[in-house]
Amino acid sequence: MTKAVADRAFEPLFTTKRSSLAVGLGLSQVLAFCEVSGGTAVIISTPGEGTTVQLYLPRFIEQQLPPQVGSPTERPSPGTASRHVLLVEDNHEVAAALQAVLESMGHTATHVASSDDALVFLQSGARYDLVLSDIQMPGKTNGIDLAEWVKQNRPHQTIALMTGYADELDRARRTGVPIFAKPFDSNELVALLA
Incomplete structure (x- = not known):
């Protein structure tokens, strides 16, 4: 991609196709997914060499809590209750x-x-x-x-x-x-x- 194309590639409905039926590259959805997940996406492109789209997503590390024998089941606080x-x-x-x-x-x-x-x-x-x-x-x-x-x-x-x-x-x-x-x-x- 040229720099001008790479700079616009994440825009909704941006396309390099000449047809009026073109609906975009779809990269805006990729970026939206990454950002909604707390990450981002980056395009690295050199004309004639290739393009790389790097997705950065936060790592999830599950916290293991030791079991507590005999403790009552905790209810979620109002701020964390399922909506x-x-x-x-x-x-x-x-x-x-x-x-x-x-x-x-x-x-x-x-x-x-x-x-x-x-x-x-x-x-x-x-x-x-x-x-x-x-x-x-x-x-x-x-x-x-x-x-x-x-x-x-x-x-x-x-x-x-x-x-x-x-x-x-x-x-x-x-x-x-x-x-x-x-x-x-x-x-x-x-x-x-x-």
């Missing part, structure tokens, strides 16, 4: 990465691929600790429409939006809900799930 998240994301790879991160935090996630589907769940009376929705999705409604519906019809429901597009931020900010710019660090979700 149920409605994950609204049309990109299945991004959704899978977010779902894996949420589950690694001890939470459960129900994934739907559009805000139209999310509205069906919410209108049926389903309850969630957090609705985490992408903004731009196929269908009649988008994530901002979903946030506006939630604010009007479920004022006690916590909802947050996420987007990779800066042009959506102005309207999204008017909803008054937290907004995550993709890719974002998983630690940003901790406060919403505490």
